[in-house]
Amino acid sequence: LQSKTQNGSGRSSFPFPYTPYRIQEQFMAALYAALEAGRVGIFESPTGTGKSLSLICGALSWLRDFEEKKQQEEARLLAPEGSGQEEKQPLASGGLACLNSGDTSGEPDWITAFVQKKEEQDLVHRLKEEQIRRKKREERLEKIRHNVQLKYAAKRKRSEEDETKHLLQLSKEILSEGAGEAVPEQLDHNEEELILAEYESDEEKKVTSGLEEDDNNDLEEEHVTKIYYCSRTHSQLSQFVHEVQKSPFGKDTRLVSLGSRQNLCVNEEVRRLGALQLINDRCTEMQKNKHEKKSDAEVEGKKRRVSRAVCPFYSYEQMQFLRDEVLVEVKDIEQLVTLGKETKACPYYGSRYAIPAAQLVVLPYQMLLHEATRSAAGIILKDQVVIIDEAHNLIDTITCIHSVEVSGSQLCCAHSQLLQYMERYRKRLKAKNLMYIKQILYLLERFVVMLGGNVNQNPSCQAVSQTGTELKSINDFLFQSQIDNINLFKVAQVSSIGTLFGFVERYGNPAPAVKTNKENQKLAGLQNFLMTLQQGSYKEGPLQSPPVEADNDHFQAASPLMHIEGFLSALTNANEDGRVILNRQGTIGQSSLKFLLLNPAVHFAKVVKECRAVIIAGERGPTGTHYFSCSSSIPVSGCPEIFSFGPSNQQLEFTYQTRDLPQMMDETGRILCNLCNVVPGGVVCFFPSYDYEKQVYAHWEKAGLLTRLATKKKIFQEPKKANQVEQVLAEYAKCIKRCSQAGGQMTGALLLSVVGGKMSEGINFSDDLGRCVIMVGMPYPNIKSPELQEKMTWLDKTMPRAASQAPSRVLIENLCMKAVNQSIGRAIRHQKDFASILLLDHRYARPAILNKLPQWIRERIQVKSAFGSAFAELRKFHRGKSD
Numbered sequence: 001l002q003s004k005t006q007n008g009s010g011r012s013s014f015p016f017p018y019t020p021y022r023i024q025e026q027f028m029a030a031l032y033a034a035l036e037a038g039r040v041g042i043f044e045s046p047t048g049t050g051k052s053l054s055l056i057c058g059a060l061s062w063l064r065d066f067e068e069k070k071q072q073e074e075a076r077l078l079a080p081e082g083s084g085q086e087e088k089q090p091l092a093s094g095g096l097a098c099l100n101s102g103d104t105s106g107e108p109d110w111i112t113a114f115v116q117k118k119e120e121q122d123l124v125h126r127l128k129e130e131q132i133r134r135k136k137r138e139e140r141l142e143k144i145r146h147n148v149q150l151k152y153a154a155k156r157k158r159s160e161e162d163e164t165k166h167l168l169q170l171s172k173e174i175l176s177e178g179a180g181e182a183v184p185e186q187l188d189h190n191e192e193e194l195i196l197a198e199y200e201s202d203e204e205k206k207v208t209s210g211l212e213e214d215d216n217n218d219l220e221e222e223h224v225t226k227i228y229y230c231s232r233t234h235s236q237l238s239q240f241v242h243e244v245q246k247s248p249f250g251k252d253t254r255l256v257s258l259g260s261r262q263n264l265c266v267n268e269e270v271r272r273l274g275a276l277q278l279i280n281d282r283c284t285e286m287q288k289n290k291h292e293k294k295s296d297a298e299v300e301g302k303k304r305r306v307s308r309a310v311c312p313f314y315s316y317e318q319m320q321f322l323r324d325e326v327l328v329e330v331k332d333i334e335q336l337v338t339l340g341k342e343t344k345a346c347p348y349y350g351s352r353y354a355i356p357a358a359q360l361v362v363l364p365y366q367m368l369l370h371e372a373t374r375s376a377a378g379i380i381l382k383d384q385v386v387i388i389d390e391a392h393n394l395i396d397t398i399t400c401i402h403s404v405e406v407s408g409s410q411l412c413c414a415h416s417q418l419l420q421y422m423e424r425y426r427k428r429l430k431a432k433n434l435m436y437i438k439q440i441l442y443l444l445e446r447f448v449v450m451l452g453g454n455v456n457q458n459p460s461c462q463a464v465s466q467t468g469t470e471l472k473s474i475n476d477f478l479f480q481s482q483i484d485n486i487n488l489f490k491v492a493q494v495s496s497i498g499t500l501f502g503f504v505e506r507y508g509n510p511a512p513a514v515k516t517n518k519e520n521q522k523l524a525g526l527q528n529f530l531m532t533l534q535q536g537s538y539k540e541g542p543l544q545s546p547p548v549e550a551d552n553d554h555f556q557a558a559s560p561l562m563h564i565e566g567f568l569s570a571l572t573n574a575n576e577d578g579r580v581i582l583n584r585q586g587t588i589g590q591s592s593l594k595f596l597l598l599n600p601a602v603h604f605a606k607v608v609k610e611c612r613a614v615i616i617a618g619e620r621g622p623t624g625t626h627y628f629s630c631s632s633s634i635p636v637s638g639c640p641e642i643f644s645f646g647p648s649n650q651q652l653e654f655t656y657q658t659r660d661l662p663q664m665m666d667e668t669g670r671i672l673c674n675l676c677n678v679v680p681g682g683v684v685c686f687f688p689s690y691d692y693e694k695q696v697y698a699h700w701e702k703a704g705l706l707t708r709l710a711t712k713k714k715i716f717q718e719p720k721k722a723n724q725v726e727q728v729l730a731e732y733a734k735c736i737k738r739c740s741q742a743g744g745q746m747t748g749a750l751l752l753s754v755v756g757g758k759m760s761e762g763i764n765f766s767d768d769l770g771r772c773v774i775m776v777g778m779p780y781p782n783i784k785s786p787e788l789q790e791k792m793t794w795l796d797k798t799m800p801r802a803a804s805q806a807p808s809r810v811l812i813e814n815l816c817m818k819a820v821n822q823s824i825g826r827a828i829r830h831q832k833d834f835a836s837i838l839l840l841d842h843r844y845a846r847p848a849i850l851n852k853l854p855q856w857i858r859e860r861i862q863v864k865s866a867f868g869s870a871f872a873e874l875r876k877f878h879r880g881k882s883d
Contacts, residue, residue, distance in 0.1 A: 014029075014032075017248060027054040028054050030043070031043065031615065034615060035612075040613070042391075043615065044855070053247060055615075056243055059385065063227060063359060063360075063385075067224075077124060078128065133222060222356060227359065228361045228368060228379070228384060229361070229389065230363050230365050230369075231388075232393050233364075234263060234333065237333070238333060254327045254357060255359070256326050256354040257351065258362065259333050259348075264348040265279055266341050267312070286311040313345055314346050315346075318346075321345060322339060322340060322350035322351075323351075325339055326339070336351060352378050355377075356378075363379075365397045368386065368607070369401060381607060383611075384611055384612060385612055385615070386613075387617065388615070390617075391616040391618035395600050398600035398603055399597050402597040402603060403570070404563060404594070405592055405593070405594035408453060408592065409459045409560075410564070411448050411451075411564070412444075412448060414564050415441060415444040418437060419441060436490075439486055440564070446482055446483050451592075452464050453588030459589035462587055462588040463587055464585065469583050470581070471580070471581050471786060472579065472581075474571060474578055474579070474580060477571075488571050489572055492571075573597070576599070577597065577598055578596060578599075579598060581787065596790060599798075637828075637833070639834075639877040640853075641870055642862070643864070643870055644841075645866060645867050646670060646671055648670065653841060654688070654776060654777025654841055655777075669696075669708075670705070673705065673712075674871060678874065680747050681771040682748050682751065682770050683751070684759070684826065686755050686776065687777075712747055713746065713749050713750040716749060718752065729763070732751055736748045736749050755775075755820070760823045764829050766833055775823060777840065777841050778816050778820070778849075781812065781816070783812065791811065792812070795811055813848065813849065817852035817853065837857065
């Protein structure tokens with residue numbers, strides 16, 4: 001079906017899988033116009049209104065038109081003179097760059113003509129090359145489409161032959177070991193991989209992708225104009241890909257899904273490592289092993305390294321084949337992993353080699369918003385389109401990515417590990433690497449001193465003399481730590497940390513479950529060696545380190561060295577964009593250093609600057625550069641109400657001073673008892689915090705209100721542990737279904753949830769699961785938090801006042817209402833769904849607060865001065881729906 005609509009962008013129709021709502025037509029038209037104009041667009045659309053399909057059909061329609069116009073312009077420019085073609089006109093806006101864009105005023109005519117001719121010749125040459133590449137790609141993909149039945153038999157046979165050759169070569173190299181020149185110390189071949197490669201600065205480094213040069217040239221292509229779609233979670237991305245598959249563009253769109261190694265690795269030996277950082281390091285090691293130079297000329301006068309394990313899935317031919325398979329048919333991450341196992345090719349790298357030719361790239365927030373990750377993945381944003389979905393989490397995500405915290409115990413542990421590594425391999429390390437390791441050791445010592453401790457003592461036994469929180473600017477922290485003379489840019493980029501991490505994981509905390517007995521004996525020997533270092537009996541070590549506590553769960557999960565690397569990188573931010581928080585609590589081990597990013601805009605500005613257009617889509621957005629809201633016309637049924645008073649005429653105001661009063665908790669219980677009598681199915685009630693929910697529950701139990709509630713609905717509580725959420729939800733759904741089928745006095749279930757908890761985002765309470773959503777009070781953040789106070793101070797200094805409100809006050813209200821909007825958005829998930837939404841606090845009626853609710857709620861919300869009239873309206877709504 002085609003959605004017909006006239007809009008200012010010139011687009012009159014949009015392919016759509018079914019007859020769209022009028023608001024979806026308007027959404028696609030506005031999206032098309034924003035992309036055509038190359039603007040930043042902010043789109044507000046509640047979940048359940050077809051936002052994903054509207055994004056897909058609107059954006060891909062624009063991309064298809066853009067490519068068509070571009071090819072027409074190419075054809076016109078490449079048309080031979082005198083061929084009867086119409087005279088070449090200036091290029092259309094949004095197409096190729098116009099020739100001779102510079103100012104030639106005042107230049108002689110012959111110079112202007114020469115420059116124009118030269119630029120035109122260069123452009124024609126580039127266009128011919130692009131046409132050739134496009135033709136080769138299309139022929140290659142078409143060939144794959146028509147030969148799917150051959151599958152991967154020939155490729156697998158070739159891969160097995162290559163593997164056999166590799167094993168023979170490997171055995172020859174192992175047998176030939178020992179003929180080299182003597183070295184300062186003989187190491188076990190498993191330890192050779194832990195010796196740091198010589199550090200090269202950016203000026204010295206030759207950038208490669210890990211493949212041989214010729215192979216890399218075959219894999220790499222020019223980047224076509226594409227759309228990067230990113231969201232927060234893996235499940236949201238998979239859901240989007242499934243929507244693309246069902247759309248009219250599902251058959252002819254070149255789409256690639258990106259993810260982490262943890263999601264895409266198909267090497268079972270590596271996957272068993274579990275932790276993301278372990279998987280990353282092992283993968284990097286295997287690549288390095290594959291591409292080490294083995295020629296005698298390069299190793300002359302040196303001991304050749306023993307060849308180590310390489311990944312059988314990291315094969316040029318197989319990854320090239322997987323890349324083409326990905327581009328032929330739309331696949332989500334699960335299908336990509338299955339394909340990788342079948343073709344014996346790495347999905348992680350194969351998907352990245354598909355980026356240049358892809359039209360739609362689906363990836364997580366973090367991969368796009370973090371510059372280093374973006375660069376490593378081969379993502380180029382210049383003149384491309386970025387769509388950020390679920391954008392209400394955008395600021396928090398950027399802040400979280402660029403903020404990092406390290407504890408005193410982690411600092412001491414990292415110092416101990418690094419010192420042990422240096423003493424073990426001192427004679428094998430290059431001078432430059434040894435220098436950087438000593439600099440990192442010095443940094444760790446100074447950081448612990450800033451907390452009031454000493455790295456040579458057990459952090460859990462060092463009491464902090466002055467407890468409390470102290471905030472410092474980056475420059476002040478660097479000067480007071482006496483590390484301002486160290487180049488943190490280089491130290492943070494030293495490749496040693498990944499190798500050190502492998503050293504610690506192998507020898508500092510061995511995992512017997514996955515080691516053979518022989519390996520365990522060998523590791524036990526080195527473990528004893530490390531213990532001698534910790535006990536101070538190793539003669540060559542000038543500085544001894546304290547023992548590391550084994551009961552630290554975080555230490556067991558990952559090396560603290562990775563957190564140190566993140567903290568060092570954070571300290572390279574501009575002085576005005578962040579703060580360092582020194583949190584001294586109890587002992588040095590319990591104390592911590594935290595970098596707090598104050599200005600996430602500086603990191604997002606890089607994305608906006610590079611891109612052609614940026615589309616920000618979410619459930620609630622502020623007015624912006626190109627703002628569109630479909631909230632006012634959404635075809636859903638809801639009854640939003642503000643309850644200012646309870647049944648006993650008690651004013652509802654859940655401030656920190658009043659919410660703990662017995663009469664306030666009693667009034668809340670009476671409201672729920674009344675609601676449970678008239679609302680069928682499920683009722684979800686959100687509290688500001690776990691502690692307050694527990695306190696209210698205990699009070700109701702003591703006052704007998706819990707028994708009254710249980711006569712109508714079975715009561716469930718949101719668990720704190722994530723692994724229990726699914727079980728609670730399943731029992732909650734079963735209870736509602738059982739009650740609706742059986743009838744009788746029990747009418748469903750009541751779920752007591754927490755704002756910002758496991759149930760407030762990502763869980764859909766559609767249909768009978770959520771016929772009523774209740775918000776108890778206003779979930780303001782803790783303004784006594786040092787981090788929040790510093791953000792408020794920074795905003796008041798740098799941002800202009802909004803009307804009569806200070807920027808810090810606007811921040812507090814925005815954080816509160818963002819949490820409210822996410823929670824109440826759990827209900828009404830599709831067109832035929834319905835639910836009542838109740839806000840229990842008279843402060844919701846204030847204009848400044850009302851304005852921060854979604855538009856569709858603002859236009860329908862009712863503010864009743866008395867509980868009786870508000871309850872009557874609610875009963876009428878639900879009776880009407882039941883009838």
